[in-house]
Amino acid sequence: MSPSGDPEAPSSRTIAGLALPALGVLAAEPLYLLFDIAVVGRLGALALAGLAIGGLILALVASQGTFLSYGTTARSARHYGAGDRTAALGEGVQATWLAVGVGLLIIAVVQAFAAPIVTVIAGAEDIADAALPWLRIAILGAPAILISLAGNGWMRGVQDTVRPLRYVIIGFGLSAVLCPLLVYGWLGMPRLELAGSAVANVCGQWLAAALFCRALLVERVPLRPNPDVLRSQAVMGRDLLLRSLAFQACFVSAAAVAARFGAAAVAAHQVVLQLWSFLSLALDSLAIAAQALVGAALGGGRAAHAKAVAGRVTLFSTAAAVGLALVMAAGSSVFPKVFTTDQAVLDSIGVPWWFLVAQLPVAGVVFALDGVLLGAGDAKFMRNATLASALLGFLPLIWLSLVFDWGLWGIWAGLSTFMVLRLVFVGARTLSGRWAV
Structure with a gap:
């Protein structure tokens, strides 16, 4: 037990x-x-x-x-x-x-x-x-x-x-x-x-x-x-590739818009985005564990075990994300100076930094459930959920921030909306149990 x-x-x-x-x-x-x-x-x-x-x-x-x-x-x-x-x-x-x-x-x-x-x-x-x-x-x-x-x-x-x-x-x-x-x-x-x-x-x-x-x-x-297996892998790969392209379109757009607000803004954006990417790696490791365990459980016909994996890994990932958020909050006046000494960049970095802190607990849940659904082979749903989140949340706010001069507030509000929409999609899918087959 x-x-x-x-x-x-x-x-x-x-x-x-x-x-x-x-x-x-x-x-x-x-x-x-x-x-x-x-x-x-x-x-x-x-x-x-x-x-x-x-x-x-x-x-x-x-x-x-x-x-x-x-x-x-x-x-x-x-x-x-x-x-x-x-x-x-x-x-x-x-x-x-x-x-x-x-x-x-x-x-x-x-x-x-x-x-x-x-x-x-x-x-x-x-x-x-x-x-x-x-x-x-x-x-x-x-x-x-x-x-x-x-x-x-x-x-x-x-x-x-x-x-x-x-x-x-x-x-x-x-x-x-x-x-x-x-x-x-x-x-x-x-x-x-x-x-x-x-x-x-x-x-x-x-x-x-x-x-x-x-x-x-x-x-x-x-x-x-084996042509049949290759064909099946290519179909699943197509869905995952489109999902990945949605991420790339969002991040490239964010960098392009940030650059329009000046060198300090784009530098601050890039520093926090790279830190966000690095912290994501730690949470992704738990998602990979979820993939392997969920896939094996469903392959063996143990749906209850797969659901238990989903619950346990999500709990661990959320706890880890909250811990990282607390560390980032406590170090808000210290950590940025590790990456730059430029005062204009340091003055701009506060906006994306606190968005990062607020996003991390959400990301902990989202990344864990990503692993669960990917382990279940639910690639088509993951593709659609990511594309919808990008088109409804991230991209509109990024480009509106350029039109209305919202600066980094608008860009990182877009990223936060993207994460919340993904949480809604993958959370609802996981709770429905339709993936556990």
Whole structure:
């Protein structure tokens, strides 16, 4: 019996055993990016600007590829819960084939259009010239990034979150070793400067991808492409991709409007948004645990257990979010100074900061229920709910704030409305029980 007295409720140890390694995987890339920025930053402002532009494009590829992780987790967990580990691993095989195909397509498209893409985003010719070689090298890691996302998906589905953490750390570890050696030409290595950062990234990404592929090979499962499974994964991926695009449209619009209010406003917006994104990672780790446990429970025909998972994970996520909100509130006069010393930015940062504090408890519930519904394979509903929340809440308030000069108040009111609408949608869906099938 669980500590709560509910025999169907998952134990705290089970949830933590899935969530903590998942948190490590989620945090590894942001931490490596900070290291990469520190290394390249010593080459000067132009190199750092080139890395920022090229990295933005590569990050977009990675963020849109998360459908391979979330979708595969749900499908693999269903088979695992039904006692069919072979089929669960088969989902990983097919997701890996899909990752290879999509990754090669991305390479072809980006290589063909890299110059105009970089020029449009960078604006200045010297920044575009710095970013272009980096991007042409770094995009060669696109299939590896997607293979790792697929690998994370099927391993979470079979409730193994430790090996993905190990593989990601090994891959980023290689990148971290190679980055300064290739950028600065240390220990007899060629001095490639900014291009060295891209080479280091690609090497680490392909090492991690090779480890995920090896994990499938040692399972001795059929490796042939299965058109039926690929088609089903593509349909689920389509819904998750549209959901992800809705997020991107909102955040790009918010940044564009914030820029119209001046450098201090956009800087304050970006600082708090990056902090919001980082805190979201901690809460997402619990959502990943919910995905794996809910998918396995429903695959085994245990709807009551799936509902118990939903309740327990939501409780944990909400408690964690309230704790983070209290920390952010207590540090409101201290934390912003860690990110900037510009007084104009500090004067502007208070508005989004307190919106962030108020949003966190709502986000704790929303992210947990996202994990529950994604674990249940309810991708179509998630797509519709996110699109509706964006079109009804976030985007109108963002653009109205520009028209009526509401500044950061309007932008962050839009983000808050977006979160509240999502809470209404996913909360109602979860309470209805229609997902637990």
